[in-house]
Amino acid sequence: MPPQRSKTVESLLAGAERAFAERGFHGASIGYICQCAGRTTGAFYSNYDSKVKLFLDVFRRHSDRTAEGVEQALAAVDTSRDPAAALAAVFAGVADRVLDERWLSLTMEFRLMAIRDAEAAGALAEHEEQFNGRVGAALDAVYARIGRRPVLPGPLMAALLGAMIRGVRLDRGFHQASGGAVPLDRAALERALHGLLAPSP
Template sequence: MPKGETKRRPRTRAALLQAALETFAEHGFRAAAIEQICERAGYTRGAFYSNFSSKEELFLALFDAHSDRIVRRMTELVDSIATEDLTVQSLVEVLCEVEPAERDWYLVTTEFTLHAIRDPQAAWVLARHDARLRAELARALTDHLARAGRTLTADPDDVARLLIAIREGGLAQSYVEPEQLPPGRLEQRFLEPLLTALTTDARTP
């Protein structure tokens, strides 16, 4: 493979991912055509198929990139808090952060989840990527709570599932009624007592 092509590949892949996110959010995962993604990104079908074998693979690449960015952002924000100031409340504030661009991702991932529920093979693959996200979230949450002097009393993977369910359910209601329930508001009300109930003081003998 020519050196120039090797250097261009990450740029091409990034452009296709961004174009896919915008196209999926605008037209829906099932309705979006590969040609529309390529046109938006400014690349050919050949460039698409040299990076992805299908729309499903493209979505899963988006899923992993989004998961990595969310966990990395959470870790950066928590790490910026001095240990003596880190509490369950301050951790919850980080967990409840919702960026404006999250709405597009919510539209895309919700539709793909419905697609996976109908398609056993897609469900199996999505579950593998979900598990990877939960493992990263559970590890980060356990580490951050330890810094705050708290230890989980429930299985970390189950807690990660619960946090994801609360976030996704809260966002669904917020995007339907954004003025009555701004994104993140529901989590802010209930995550602190929930995490407090699911942890114990690690400093208690």
């Protein structure tokens, strides 16, 4: 990719991340994305032929940052103590920090759209497989260090944890919006995850 195009794409990605977070996938027009990016619509169409493809690049970038953070946290787990407690703390932290309300809403909006859009569904499924493979490999490495096996292979465990965390955050979001008590606070989530992440005998 030529340096100038790389700079343009980076501006579009940054502007799109802001626009999507503010207005959602459907609410963020190409014009508003370009306004946030400080670029023209011509620059957009020179690099992308659809808003879906731009969103997928934004989604991958956000997910890559998440995967890198999880990999680093898992590599630092102290396996001389209770590894399940340390792993539970890592993933409870992901639920607290990574999926803020705006990004969660955007992710759920896109997942619902993907159910009805074959292009988005295929790209999302491919991305999820790669993401779960990365996190799963990092999980398997933790269990390998203690010479034990997880209840599920790492990639399947990563898929399950991702689905659980999204569901927990979704429920927390509408309870918070209603002013009600938040179910499955961090302490409860850590207890549940501890049981799931305990190594097999």
